[in-house]
Each structure stands twice: as structure tokens, then as C-alpha cells.
Amino acid sequence: MVERSEGVVIDINGPLVQARLPGSPTGEQVRLGALGLTGEVIGRSGDEAVVQVYESTEQLAPGDKVVPLGHPLVVELGPGMLGQIFDGTQRPLDRIALQSGDHIARGLVIPALDRDRVWGFTPNPALRVGERLKGGERLGTVQETSTIEHRVLVPPDVFGELIQLSPAGDYGVETVIARVREADGQVRDLQLFHRWPVRTPRPYTQRDHAVAPLLTGQRILDTFFPLLKGGKAAVPGPFGAGKTMVQQQIARWANADIVIYVGCGERGNELVDILETFPKLTDPHSGKSLMERTFLVANTSNMPVVAREASIYVGVTMAEYYRDQGYDVVMVADSTSRWAEALREVAGRLGQMPVEEGYPAYLSSRLSAFYERAGRVETLGGERGSVTLIGAVSPPGGDFSEPVTSHTKEIVQTFWALSKELADARHYPSVSWTDSFSGYVGTAASWWREQVDPSWEQKRATALGLLAQADELSRIVNLVGPEALSPEQRWALEGAGLIKEAVLQQSALDEVDSFASPQKQYALLDLIVGIYRQGILALGLGVPVQLLLEMPILGRARRAKSRYASSELEQLASFGVEVKHAFEQLTAEYRDGHH
Amino acid sequence: MKEKQFRMASAARGGLLFMRGVPGVKFNDRVVVRDHRGRKRNGQVIRSGEEYVLVQVFEGTDDLDLENTWVRFLEKPVELTLSPDLLGRVFNGVGMPRDGRPPIVSRLKRNVNGSAVNPAARAYPREFIQTGISGIDGLNSLVRGQKLPIFSGSGLPHNRLAAQIVRQAKLPGEESRFAVVFAAMGVSYDDARFFQEEFEESGVLGNVVMFINRADDPPIERLILARSALTAAEYLAFDLDLHVLVVLTDMTHYAEALREVATAKGDVPARKGYPGYLYSDLAEIYERAGRIKQRHGSITMVPVLSMPSDDITHPIPDLTGYITEGQIVLSRELHSQGVYPPIHVPPSLSRLMKDGIGKGFTRDDHPRVASQLYASYARALDVRNLASIIGPEELSRQDRDYLAFAEQFEARFIGQGETTERNVMETLNIAWELLSLLPPESLSRLSEGDLAKYHNWDRSAAKVEE
Ligand SMILES: Nc1ncnc2c1ncn2[C@@H]1O[C@H](COP(=O)(O)OP(=O)(O)OP(=O)(O)O)[C@@H](O)[C@H]1O
Numbered sequence A: 001m002v003e004r005s006e007g008v009v010i011d012i013n014g015p016l017v018q019a020r021l022p023g024s025p026t027g028e029q030v031r032l033g034a035l036g037l038t039g040e041v042i043g044r045s046g047d048e049a050v051v052q053v054y055e056s057t058e059q060l061a062p063g064d065k066v067v068p069l070g071h072p073l074v075v076e077l078g079p080g081m082l083g084q085i086f087d088g089t090q091r092p093l094d095r096i097a098l099q100s101g102d103h104i105a106r107g108l109v110i111p112a113l114d115r116d117r118v119w120g121f122t123p124n125p126a127l128r129v130g131e132r133l134k135g136g137e138r139l140g141t142v143q144e145t146s147t148i149e150h151r152v153l154v155p156p157d158v159f160g161e162l163i164q165l166s167p168a169g170d171y172g173v174e175t176v177i178a179r180v181r182e183a184d185g186q187v188r189d190l191q192l193f194h195r196w197p198v199r200t201p202r203p204y205t206q207r208d209h210a211v212a213p214l215l216t217g218q219r220i221l222d223t224f225f226p227l228l229k230g231g232k233a234a235v236p237g238p239f240g241a242g243k244t245m246v247q248q249q250i251a252r253w254a255n256a257d258i259v260i261y262v263g264c265g266e267r268g269n270e271l272v273d274i275l276e277t278f279p280k281l282t283d284p285h286s287g288k289s290l291m292e293r294t295f296l297v298a299n300t301s302n303m304p305v306v307a308r309e310a311s312i313y314v315g316v317t318m319a320e321y322y323r324d325q326g327y328d329v330v331m332v333a334d335s336t337s338r339w340a341e342a343l344r345e346v347a348g349r350l351g352q353m354p355v356e357e358g359y360p361a362y363l364s365s366r367l368s369a370f371y372e373r374a375g376r377v378e379t380l381g382g383e384r385g386s387v388t389l390i391g392a393v394s395p396p397g398g399d400f401s402e403p404v405t406s407h408t409k410e411i412v413q414t415f416w417a418l419s420k421e422l423a424d425a426r427h428y429p430s431v432s433w434t435d436s437f438s439g440y441v442g443t444a445a446s447w448w449r450e451q452v453d454p455s456w457e458q459k460r461a462t463a464l465g466l467l468a469q470a471d472e473l474s475r476i477v478n479l480v481g482p483e484a485l486s487p488e489q490r491w492a493l494e495g496a497g498l499i500k501e502a503v504l505q506q507s508a509l510d511e512v513d514s515f516a517s518p519q520k521q522y523a524l525l526d527l528i529v530g531i532y533r534q535g536i537l538a539l540g541l542g543v544p545v546q547l548l549l550e551m552p553i554l555g556r557a558r559r560a561k562s563r564y565a566s567s568e569l570e571q572l573a574s575f576g577v578e579v580k581h582a583f584e585q586l587t588a589e590y591r592d593g594h595h
Numbered sequence B: 001m002k003e004k005q006f007r008m009a010s011a012a013r014g015g016l017l018f019m020r021g022v023p024g025v026k027f028n029d030r031v032v033v034r035d036h037r038g039r040k041r042n043g044q045v046i047r048s049g050e051e052y053v054l055v056q057v058f059e060g061t062d063d064l065d066l067e068n069t070w071v072r073f074l075e076k077p078v079e080l081t082l083s084p085d086l087l088g089r090v091f092n093g094v095g096m097p098r099d100g101r102p103p104i105v106s107r108l109k110r111n112v113n114g115s116a117v118n119p120a121a122r123a124y125p126r127e128f129i130q131t132g133i134s135g136i137d138g139l140n141s142l143v144r145g146q147k148l149p150i151f152s153g154s155g156l157p158h159n160r161l162a163a164q165i166v167r168q169a170k171l172p173g174e175e176s177r178f179a180v181v182f183a184a185m186g187v188s189y190d191d192a193r194f195f196q197e198e199f200e201e202s203g204v205l206g207n208v209v210m211f212i213n214r215a216d217d218p219p220i221e222r223l224i225l226a227r228s229a230l231t232a233a234e235y236l237a238f239d240l241d242l243h244v245l246v247v248l249t250d251m252t253h254y255a256e257a258l259r260e261v262a263t264a265k266g267d268v269p270a271r272k273g274y275p276g277y278l279y280s281d282l283a284e285i286y287e288r289a290g291r292i293k294q295r296h297g298s299i300t301m302v303p304v305l306s307m308p309s310d311d312i313t314h315p316i317p318d319l320t321g322y323i324t325e326g327q328i329v330l331s332r333e334l335h336s337q338g339v340y341p342p343i344h345v346p347p348s349l350s351r352l353m354k355d356g357i358g359k360g361f362t363r364d365d366h367p368r369v370a371s372q373l374y375a376s377y378a379r380a381l382d383v384r385n386l387a388s389i390i391g392p393e394e395l396s397r398q399d400r401d402y403l404a405f406a407e408q409f410e411a412r413f414i415g416q417g418e419t420t421e422r423n424v425m426e427t428l429n430i431a432w433e434l435l436s437l438l439p440p441e442s443l444s445r446l447s448e449g450d451l452a453k454y455h456n457w458d459r460s461a462a463k464v465e466e
């Protein structure tokens, strides 16, 4: 690392500082002023550099010193990340609170990984001193939480001969646990952690197909608009439509190994909600506390805007690191719009030409480069791992044609469009069945066919068809009134209503129904599609539609989701039998030809 | 005190002073400007460079004679003096008395900009506040530490509603130590008086701190006023352990002042001329509400804003809604029908309600009742729409039940009047009377247990009527 001399502040304009700082490359980290505020060089002309500062620049003055640090923004990658809450540049917020109290003081430098903690390290028994090692190979393991085994990896940029590997024992993250002699004869000391620059995607051997659905326990997502492990998804919607709830539900229930929740420019209380509830919730897949597999990155809306831009990259780099250990990682980012706005603010202050609604021309390329970091890969160590990215989008005025939403829509494969009308009627999740899409239905279908039921695809199609038909019929009713509808059409409206209430609506707050296993999802779909079909048969026999609409069992069908948990599918099946009897009873006299 | 004094403002426009040749001025520092008549104005450095320094003057830069204007840099941020004596007093935006009494004297001074609360230090708000208003308590409950704005429009009774909340808000079964911080930005003389009289009448004046900037006061002062008020609120809540209710009115005037300065600075506008940083700026204010671990007090915030042209997608309500924990929206239509409070239920929301109501907090059925009222009212509005097309005679019996429900819901449940105070049980009981107008099969948000216990539906009566 080249030692360079200090620079000096010339001009302060909010989070952007102009400095005389010769030779400092774009991306380099610097510290400014007496407090040592952290910033990043984002542009230069001649001897002058433009620095974006991650902390408030209050009290900084022209003439204050600028110290270049000789490296870009990096994160620490090693055991001790799970269960934590970090700020947008990976400072540990709980240890910040210990030092600076209720409010975040400026200029604090606290490493992400706790230096006082020791970890029980088990070396990889397959490794022998003298062997050649390459980046991504496993040096050993550490039990990071009761459910997650942390695989200590050779950093991706290290190749050479293993000349020392520590025996099993308790070590701090900075302890040297292995030495490697590289081709040029240099010896590299390897610790339990290494650093990686956040704006550089971590390398892998090759991309692989996404094959398995990411199951979230939410029917409208899993059954209707599925996402795959390694896929990219967006949740756009106006304020209050339920983006955060969708993402929190995914963070709770998804069948992933690791969950990273990035709160990017959103509310402090939403992070507290997770911190207070997750430790008490049980992961339905491991049976252990949810916090064992989760960590948070938080740049709330009142925290400095520049660190907001960084927080997304900080999160995704940590996600890639667990992927490289062979895990399926999900990262939810709430909200990518705030990240884009941070870009816009910096671009505006730099005087860059705005192209649409003040956003710079590179908005779409930055967005797609970010989502490109999702994927299922063969890791350098030869394992399979994945990063699934799910970004909330907060369109101004709920207008989906605005730049961030429209660019994101081009990039992602799964688009869960939230609707204000549905949210206003407290139809949650307010995912619109007309504006949402998933490009993964084909792949998901083969999984459902094999794992759950061969007729999944067909029932799903029936349900979606009914919903579309009902939307059309509602338009007619609103023009000419319900009398214009045939009995079949009135029954189709009822069928669609049942699908909405008994299948699509799923309250996150309902203890029984907050999570639905794939089997329960299918059972409910089957029940309701079945009711619709039995009704059609009854109409064919001449049963008046009014009698069907007044069947008391329909009210019970609407509540079945909250009545039967995922572990009570047998009872749900017997309810299905009851429904059948009810229809048989109703149609009996018509079948016998009395009418 | 190290201070620097200069007389070299080279230009003034739109509330900003441009100064050349003042080296080493600290960003965001406090400035005092003395004009040619010797009168003082207050300001803050908003850009500091070797070439020039930009000062935002809260009282504006109108009729400054630059040749004879002195600018003093105080070498410290803008601060508010804090002491328990704040209670019962009236100030302007920079904390100067407006009530003719002497300034507060205390060693304790804090930077009004505050600093971000560490999310790891926050405690989640969960305590139900009873406002006595069914449209809030029943459907969109307020909890201690929440920020819940009122979205209104010109001529709608948002001030009366805010005052009613201040008057009636309480934690059921608890006598608590409370305070009110009232921040008025760009309000009319009458509105400011209205609140003052309200506080007097309800006997809380001694627990109120007022920060007032009227419509004819300098607009830029509003930018600092909101921050001064919240600095006072934080002190009362987290130093003196009080439960503080902050009313900020009208945030639209605040945002307009921000736009004015942004335009003068030449910032790139995002939507409707408002700068891209309006979101972050508003968040710096709203996020100061909340609860903090190991602190006994709390800050509950009720910002009031008028939606320009009643447009909820306008940047000010839109960005506010993206930051606050819900919103209470007022309806011009209900208001013109004489419904008070004219709460427009569908777009109203309380996000923190879920953790403050239900078993152990209010009553077990409360969350499901709220959800059912929403769903049934949404359906009733559809029916009303249909009735306007095909005529009410053409409606089915069930649809007519829904019409009746909508009418009662608006007239009785929502439109309770200004002097009625209902406890939450009364609110829930009225809710059940209304839900009993509807057939049980259509009430799928309620459990079978709820229906058995509270639903009073007489199918035979309905049939006979037909
Ligand atoms: N699946 C759900 N089940 C129950 N309630 C829900 C669900 N989704 C949303 N809600 C309700 O809607 C409210 C708003 O949801 P949420 O906070 O997720 O909105 P949002 O889209 O993230 O809004 P913003 O953009 O302002 O952050 C929640 O507080 C909750 O009351």
C-alpha cells in the first residue's frame, strides 16, 4: 500500500466534500477532519477529489485535513456476522450503542467482527501441509450458531502451497490459522476472516441453473408467482401496501440457509421489530430460533444518505460470502428506491446531467449490475450455493411508470406488484394477480409436480382463469347490474371470491396461517377449486344458484386457512369430505329427477 | 467566545447570503446577521468553501442593505437552551420567547439537528393510546412512540381533530406524566389562537411548549422550528421521562419553505419542484419520534399536513406516508355531509396497531373486528357505487344490507362528533352492532368464536322483511 500525504478540505456541500488530494484513486476510503469522518472518493479532476461522506459533515471546515486510507470500501467476512445488526458500512450497531449511547456518534471506528470473541475452529481433515491450495477452498469450520456451520475459506485471491494449518482450538478472528506460500514466494497469513471490496462481485467457478423454488410459506407468492433460489424479484407498491410485510414474511419463513435483511432508508422501528421478534420465532425448517440464520444491515431514513448507497453493496457482498460456503442465501432490500435516490442526490450535487426525474443516466446499469449479483453458482470450492435478491421498490405516488420501477421490471424475473385497492380493502398480501408475473413458473411446476401433486399446474391455472373471468364479470356488473349474469357467471364470481378470501388472503398476523407449507397451500387450492367444480355440476343439475350461494359451508371454507395449521392437513382433508357431503345433499333431490 | 465577524456579503437572494473571502467556516454553524438598522437575524451555514460561504437566513434576506450588514459566525451549531422551565412557554423557531417573558436560562444546550437514534437502542412501541375516537381507536389505533400524521385539505377540520386527540389521549388505567410540544409552521393567527385556547380550556397549558411561526412570519424559519421543537421533545421525553405528544402543523408549509431554499440554491428538482432530498429531510424530523430502551418517556408524533388539491400522491403526503407509521386521511365528502371527524377509512392506516391491540391490550377480537370492518366497508362502497348505476331498488337483499351498513358506519361509528369520547370497549360494541347488520357467512375475517359471542344476526328477521 502506497503511503500518500494528507489532503485538505476545500468545500463542503452537505454530504459531498471537495478536497485537494492528489493521486487518490476513485473508490479510495478517506478520513476527514478532527473527528475522522469516513468518506469515499467518487470522482476527481486534476488534484481535486470529490469525496462522499458516510456521516454528517456538520462542523467540518475548509482547511481540515483529509487522510487517504489506501483501500476501497471493504467488509470483514468471517464468523460473528449472524445475529448482528450492522450499519450501512458494516459497523456493528450494538457495539456502537455501548460506546456512544442512544445516538450514533460520528467518527467511530469499530470493526464489524468482535475481536474479543473466540471461536472453536476445526481444521479441514482433508488438507495436508505441502498441498496446493486455491481460493475458495475450505480451511476448516467454526460453529457460528447452533444451526450454521461457518466454513472458513481461503480468500478468493490466494493461491499457493499450504505451509501451516493450526490444529483444532479456540481462536479469535485475527489469529493466523494458516500460512500459504504464493507463486512469487510471498507468504500469506490467513485468519478466520478476510476482507473484500464491496463493489467487486466475489468470483465463482461458473453459473448454474436455478432449480428449486424459494418457498416462503405465502400462497400468493409460492403458488401463483413463484421465485427460485438464486432468482431476482421485486416488490413494488405505494406506501402502506405491504412491501415490508412481504419481505419480513420472506425473512421469517423462507427455506433458505441464511437471511440478510437490508433496511435501506426505511424506518428504525421496522428493524427493532425484527430484532425483538426473530429471536423468539422458530425457523420451521431447522426448529431453532430465526435469529441464528439472520443478520441485518441498517441505514434508516434518518441516517446519512451516502451510507445508504453503500449499504446495498455491503449486504450483497456478505450474501456472496455465505453463498461461497455452499449456502442458499436470501437478501431482501427495503427499499431499492431509497438507494436509487441516494445515487440521485449525489449525482445532482455533482452537477451530473439528470435524464429522468432527476436520476442520472447510469441508474439502469447500476440497478442491473446489482441484481446480476443474484444467482446459483458452482463456487470456487466446488459447491453449490445461491444468492436470491428481493428488492422493494417505492414508486412516488404509486406510479409504476417511474424510472426505478420500470427499470427494475425489466431486470427481475419475479414481480410482485402490490395494489393500493387491495390494501385499502385489507386484502393482504396485496399482491395483484393481474399486474404480477413470474418467469419461473415452468421450473417451479416440475418441483410441485414431483414433490406435492401432479395436478398443481392445472389447478393453479383454473384459479387464475377464474380470477381473470371475475374481473371481467365485475366490469359488466358495474355497467348493467348483476341481473345480466347467468347462474354460471354468478357462481364464477363467487368462486373467484372464494379464491381471494380462502386462498390468496393470508394474514401475517394470523398465528395459524402466517406460514403455509406447500402441502397446505395445495390442499386449500384443491379444496376451493373443488368447491367451484361441484357448484358447476350442481348448476348443471338445475340447482338454483341462490341456494349454492347461501350454503353455510362456504363461510367455513373461507375460514379453513385459519382453522387448520400446516400440521393438520388430515383434518383439512376431512373438511373437504364434509364439503362433498354438503353438495351431495343439496343436489340429491335434483339428481333423483324430482325437479 | 471565538467569533468571527465580517461585512462582506456579496449577494443575497431567496433567503440566502453569499459571502466571499471568509475562510475556515464550519459547515452548519450558527450565524447572526445584523442589518443596517441594527436588527438581528439568525442563520446557518449551508455551504462552506474556500471561495465562498452560503448562509441560510431564517428571517429571510428581504431588504438587507449589504453594504451595512454585519455577519457574525458563532463557531457553534444552532442550539436550543433546555430546562424544565420550557413547559408553559411560547417560542419562535430559534427558541426565542414569543410570550413576552424572559429567555430560558440554563447551561444545558443541544444542537437542534440532533443525531440519528441507533436502531439497536430503540424499543418497539406497543402501548395502546386511547384517543376516544372510534375511527382511530377501533380501526387505526395509535400507540405510544408512533408517528401518525393527519392528511387533510384546506378547510377540513384537522386542527379540531388534533386538538381532540390532545384533549382525550390517555393510556387506559394509567395516570401518566405527559407533555405536549406544539409546533406551528405557517399557520394563521386564528389557528394558533384556537390551539392556545384549547390548551387553556382543557387545563393542560402548563404542560405545553409551543413553537410558533405564523403565516406572516418568515418561511425559512420553519426549517429550524421543527428541529427546535423536536429537540425540546427529546429533552422532555428522554431526560425528564415525560410521555410527549408532538403536534406538527402544517408540514406542507414546512416543505414549501424547503423548496424555496432549494430553488434559491439551484438544487436539481425531483418532483413538482421539490428537491430529491425532501424524503431524507422529512425523515430526519419524523424519525425523532419513538421509544428508547431503558428510557421511561416517549415521543408520539401527530404531524398535520394539508394535501395540495386533495392529492394524496403529491410529494408531501406521499413522502410523508413512506416515512410515518400510517396516516389518518380526512375526506372532503364526509365533511360536506356533516360527518365529524370525517375520517376517510380506506386509505387510513396504522402500522403499529397490530402490536398494541388484541388480547392483553384491548380485547381479543379487536384485530379481526378492525379487519372485518375494513373489508365490509370496502364491499359496501362497491355496492353504493353499483346502486348509483342501477338504482338501489335493483340491489339484492344482501347488497341492501351492505348499503345500510355503510350509512350507519359513517354516521355512527365514524361520525361520533367532537364532544363524544368513547372508550375502546364502547367502540368495539358499536362495531359489533354494525356488523350484526350483515350475514355471518360474509364475515370471514371474524372467527367462529367471535361470531358466536358478539354477532347478533337474525336471519329469520331478514327473511321476513323480504
Ligand atoms: N400480509 C399481511 N398481513 C397482515 N397485515 C399486513 C400484511 N401486509 C401488510 N399488512 C398491513 O399493512 C401495513 C403496511 O404494510 P407495510 O409496512 O409492509 O407497507 P409498505 O409497503 O412497506 O409501506 P412503506 O412503503 O411506507 O414502507 C402493515 O403495518 C400491516 O398492518
Ligand SMILES: [Mg+2]
Pocket (backbone or CB within 6 Å): A243, A244, A245, A266, A334
Ligand atoms: Mg415498508
